[in-house]
Amino acid sequence: MDFDLAPPTGVGPLRIGMTRHAAGMALDSLRDPSAVSESDGPGQHVFRPSGLMISIHCVRDTLEAIELGRPSTQTDRVLFQDVDVFALPAREVVRRVGGLASIDEDPDDTASFTAPDLLLSFWRPFAADDEPEEEQGYYFSSVLVAQPGYYDTPA
Template sequence: MEFVLDPPRGVGPLSLGMTIDEARGALETLGRLTPTVHGELVLHLPSGLGFSVGFGVGPTRGRVNAIEVWRPHEQDVVRYRDVDVFGLPALEVVERLRRHIDIVPNEDDDGFTARKLHLALWRPFSEEDDPDDEQGRFFQSVLLARPGYDDTPAEAAARLAAGDEPGY
């Protein structure tokens, strides 16, 4: 299967802003949900592709505010702007995406974020740390979130004061 990242809408059948029941139904169109200790909505496909859904608090309680997609081992493809975010080496993904969007390295890990799009690509370490380990060579997950998802408390207050919805 092919999934297209569509910030700030969602990915595949999942949309930011869905209710818990809507998100559960959307994931179930892809396969059987993975039971978790705390009842999170998680799906693992045979290809290794995984989905995890995060929900807001406060004014966005019970609504999808983030969708994380994990790298498949085979078959499934996840794209943004026609770039295979898991199938190409991480630095090539960044190079290609920079033709279209502002994406910068994270300060606290070896991932990259397009903050205006609320799109984050993650890997546990850089390929420079271990060139033979594909976990550092390829992105391992991508997070798509609602605008304001990573706001500081001051930014969230300003967003609310301006009449916008908070992201978390």
């Protein structure tokens, strides 16, 4: 299944700004009923058979962010403007997304990047751009779609 990132709207049936209850129902619809994971947290996150994790973050009864974690198989893909954010090397994702909008290296975590105008952030535990066998550092581990203002820091 393909999951298209559509910032600032959301991903699939998950829409930024929807109520916590509606978000929980939408999240449930993404669960594969034939392979329910014991790791699922109702109203919080689901794990699909591919290993794809989908998590919702709500504050004050409103969906503010959606996070997707890298699947272990390619039966589920996470795409942004035809860029497969988990199948391509992190460096290539940054290059392609950077062709669409500005993307900044996180000053506190140089393995992670934020595209503030797109309300997207990409995370991996460490950078290993020249070591494809080191999957955790070669590919992104998660991507987050957020509501406007999510990345603003207090003055």
